[in-house]
Amino acid sequence: MSHGKLASALSGLAREVQDDPQLAGRIRAKYKIKNTVGYSLNALVDFPPDDPIAILKHLLVGSEGTLGFISSVTYNTVQEVHHKASAFVLFPDLYSACDSVRHLKASGVASAVEICDYASLRLAQQEFVSLVAELGQAQEGAAGLLIEVKGETQQQLQQRIEAAQAALQASGVRFGGNAGAPLGLESYPFRVNPAETKVFWDFRKGLIPIIGGSRSVGTSMMIEDVVCPVEHLAGMTADLTALFRECGYSDASAVGHALEGNLHLVFAQGFRTPEEVATFGRLMAGMADIVVHKYNGSLKGEHGTGRNMAPFVELEWGARATGIMKRIKAAFDPHNLLNPGVILNDDPAAHMQFLKPSPPAASLIDNCMECGYCEAFCPSRDVTITPRQRIQTYREITRLRGLQQPTQEQQQRLSQMEDTWQYDGDSTCAADGMCAVRCPVNINTGEFTKQLRTAAVDGLDAAAGAASASTSSAWGSRLAMMAANNFRLINGGVPLLLNTVDFFHGLLGRRLLEVVSGTLNKWTNHIVPVWNPYIPKGAKAVSAGLSSPQASELPTQAARATQSGIPRQVVFLPTCVNRMMGPARGDDRYSGSTLEVFTRLAEKAGYQVIVPQGVSGLCCGMMFDSRGAKKAAGLKAAEAITALSLASQMGKLPIVIDNSPCLAQFKSAGLNQQELKFSLYEPVAFTSLFLAPGLDFSPLPRSVALHVPCTSKQAPGLADKFVALAEQCAESVTPTGIPCCGMAGDRGLRFPELTASACQHIDLPSNVTDGYSTSRTCEIGVSNAAGLHFRSILFLFDEASKPKPGFRERAKELPQQQVGQDGKRPSLTNVHEAGGGGGGMTSV
Ligand code: SF4
Ligand code: SF4
Incomplete structure (x- = not known):
């Protein structure tokens, strides 16, 4: 239908409705309370018939994609009022609670009143119970109201609190969770402390997920x-x-x-x-x-x-109004x-009809209630499927596999879904766990994907419940163990390979390498990575450039300082990805390895750097874990943890892992050595807490981009520290703004469409010259997407800082690791927020 015809149809409908007093009256009456049943008929009575655009816009509200789609939305937000108070009042029964609401409504002072029945109250956690008088002893059938009042001023807030309390008293109902032992309303005071009101509102907001998760x-x-x-x-x-x-x-x-x-x-x-x-x-x-x-x-x-x-x-609206709705639908969508x-x-x-069952599929995902909160953060959402869709697809595969006598159609459907799963479900899942950040019941679909990969690598039978049949084979596990046991060879060989590729890049140019690697990627079913111009050269051997010639291998001691005479020490692990990958061609600001740049930075702040023994064979195990090779991953993590324990004097020294995802991998590996739990940091957390007090930062006259890796985003408060510290180092800092780049180690090179899709919304100002991050593979992915060089943020910290005058001398007088901002010890809260150690720093 043409725009003109649609406009005229809407004008005609509005005229017809407005000329029918009975129908217009019914519509107005229906919208005196909330209503989202059917189309928004209020649009036909609220606007003049000669304004079809206003009518159209309001009809689209709540039309659920049945009239058209909305391509962009501008939110006009309301102003936040700062003076707020909340009370949670118990009632002996649901009827009393509801009855008192009409008195609160009539008072006009409450901004929100939320009701919770006995079934929901039973789900309250201790922190909430301790704030609500006798909640623990509430009788069956009791109910509660969460009441919020707001005021422009403190005085207005107080007046409204008193008015709300008067309204509750006027309702004549009894308070307290026991009809036989009522409590006075003073037992349920309005609280203004944000920490306490947050407990109330977190409980209310969390109720539906808690109920859903416990079904x-x-x-x-x-x-x-x-x-x-x-x-x-x-x-x-x-x-x-x-x-x-x-x-x-x-x-x-x-x-x-x-x-x-x-x-x-x-x-x-x-x-x-x-x-x-x-x-x-x-x-x-x-x-x-x-x-x-x-x-x-x-x-x-x-x-x-x-x-x-x-x-x-029709039951709710009647035939006449429903007929109007049908004509609205026909005007927008005649077919x-x-x-x-x-x-x-x-x-x-x-x-x-067509009810979707939720059969048990796997304990990691069975709680999914299909709310879809996880979808916005998923890097594969625009290229294949979302976490919610992964779970639903796997549920259906499980259901079809479980049928005793499947029809031919069901068999075909199963086979199609298993084929599709291989790429859509498995290969393009970055296993970054960003879905768990938003999931109200903490489902990490990435963990589930890794579980399936492990089953496939270990050769488990799909029918046993976990693996994808088409990939089941034990050779993967053996190959992974071989690689893990010969990791030094990989560590030495990859830089040679990267340098060879870089040589051909210089010789043949970009296009040929892209075509050849793209073809090989297809022929090998995504085993060979697709080359891009930001693939780095090989790194120099790890000890190069250090003042201590033996820094990379410490044969006779557990660990050895790179320099002597400096009282404070930190263990630094250059992870395998940074030991193998150097700068990308043309990246002139990548001056030396992460070990070299960290050593320069640490020395300025009075720290001595220690490299763990046997560093060239160390790996956190992530490259194995992300492929499902759990045994090999466990072996490598255990070796590295042992080396780090020795180098850090069993966790007494802090340990910096230069690649954020590797830190997360160490933490998820279990860390049997309890003492290391409180000693591990990624570069930003450590710099912020321990080096920054000894450094003077001067912002460089540059506009830089910042990419916080998804693993760092999952650590409370760490992303803010990234920005805060970077802003001390550069005049302008722009975060990439994407939840996850989709690189997932080398997955984004083997499936470049995943990273391309995840990075499609990077939109940096034109004056941004370069970028910083703490994950080498993410740096490659976002460099390629943004068209500029990203490198470790340690380079930025080093370039923008110099020693604080006199700090090193003062630091010598202070005990190890007890120097924080202005010479004070960093608080445990800070360390927790940094997400680097998960607890307080162990001091010596
Ligand atoms: S957020 Fe969690 S519960 Fe909701 S759809 Fe995603 S996985 Fe399922
Ligand atoms: S782990 Fe990452 S890619 Fe996989 S479903 Fe979750 S958010 Fe998506």
Whole structure:
């Protein structure tokens, strides 16, 4: 349909509705409470018929992709009020809690009132319980209200607190979790301490994920979202609670935005048998009847209609209004191509068709409730699939594998899905764990992917529950062990290989190498990496350039200082990736290895650098672990941890790992040596806590980019330290702004489309000259995406700093590692925030 025809159709519909007082009145009445059932008919009464653009814009709100799509959104945010207080008040029953809400609503002083039923209160953690009087002794059926008031000034806040308390008293209900032993309202004071109010709100925000995470395996989490006028909230809640009980949903919880009469009913639903589906149908019909017929409410208040509620749109709105909605859909989408069956559906049983089961698949992912929070951070989301889709695909594969007598169609489907899984599910998962950062039930799909890879490498049978059948073979494990046992050869051979490739780069130019490596990558099924111009040359041997000629190998001592006479010491591990990879061609600011630059930096701050014994054979094991070769990874991690323990005098000296992902790998390797748990740092955390007090930074007159590796983003507060320290070193600092570059070691070279997709949103100002990070492989990936050289942030710290006058002399007087900002010891909080050591520094 042309734009003109659509505009005229919308104008005509608005005119028709506005000329029908009964229909217009019904629409206005329906929107006095929250309502997202069907299309936003308010658009037809709120705007004049001759303004079809305004009507169109408002019809698109909540249209769930059935009328069109929105390509960009501008948020106009509301101003945050700083004077806030929250109280959590207990009531002996849900009815009393709901009843008091209408008094709070009438007072007009509460900015939010959230209701929690007994099932949700039982999930409260100790920290929350300690703030709510007698919550631990609350009787079955008790309920709570979380009430927030705000004020422009302290005085206004206090007035509103008093008004809210007066409203609660006026409601005449009893307070406390036991009807037989009521408490005074003073037992539930309004709290202004942000630490305490945060406990309240974290509990409320975390409730739905907690409920979802605790449901039984094999069920799906359902959230219904009903609304009624607030004066009916008590009655509607009581009726719905009774309905859920009648239908056998013993674990259902009721939480919600009580001030708006909006209740979320959260429950676990199995779709495994016809009986379970029939019960679900009975529940939905009963709920629709109670909400619509008894309380004149809305079946959806904020979550959208969806397929599940589509059959009930007419029941709620009536035939006339539903007919208008159908004409809206036809005007936008005459061929019914956009999300057919969503929002409007003529099948009265559509909510019971095509139900997606959630069969148990693997313990790491069984808790997934398909909320999709994980998807935004996933580097593969635009190239293949997201973590949520990985989990759903694997569930379906598991279900199909478990069928006793699959039909031919099911067999074909299984075979197609297994084939697709290999690339979409496995190969393009960076296993970076960024999905776990956002997941409310802490699912790390990357760990699950690695579990499958391990099963494949170890040759486990797919039917045994974990591996992808097509990749099962034990040769992978043997090959990995061979590489792990001969790691020095790899450490020595890779720089030669890189230098050879660089020679050909100089000789043949860029294009030929790209074509040849791209072809080999295809022929070898992604074993050979695809070359790009930021692939570095080979690194020089690790001891080169150090003032101590024996720094890389310490044959007779556990560890040896690179220089003598400096009182403070730090162990530095140049990781294998930095020992093998040097600067990229044309990167003139890459002046020496990470060991050399760290040594320069540390010496300025009065630190002596120690290199662990046998460094050329050391590796954290990540290159094996990310491929699923757990045994080889474990072997390498154990060797490295032993060497680091010796060099650090069993953890008494701090240890800096120059590549952030390797630090994360050491931590995930288990660290049997407990003493190392508190000694490991990545470069930014260590510089910020221990070197910065001895350095004077002067911002370089450059605009630089910063890429915080995903492993560092997962350490609380560390990303902020990256930016803060970089801003002391350069006049302008721009973070790349992407959650993860998708390099994942060499995966981004073998599957360059993964990194290209993950980096597609890097948008740096044109005056940025170069970039910094703490992961060599990420540096290659973002360099190639941004078209400029990224290198270790240690180079930036070194270039921008000089020794603080007199600091080294003062430092000599102080005990080892007890020098912090202004000569004070760094606080444990700082160390925790740095994420570098996971605890306080062990001091000697
Ligand atoms: S894995 Fe993703 S979809 Fe599943 S529960 Fe976690 S965040 Fe939600
Ligand atoms: S580990 Fe990374 S790539 Fe894999 S699913 Fe999670 S976020 Fe996506």
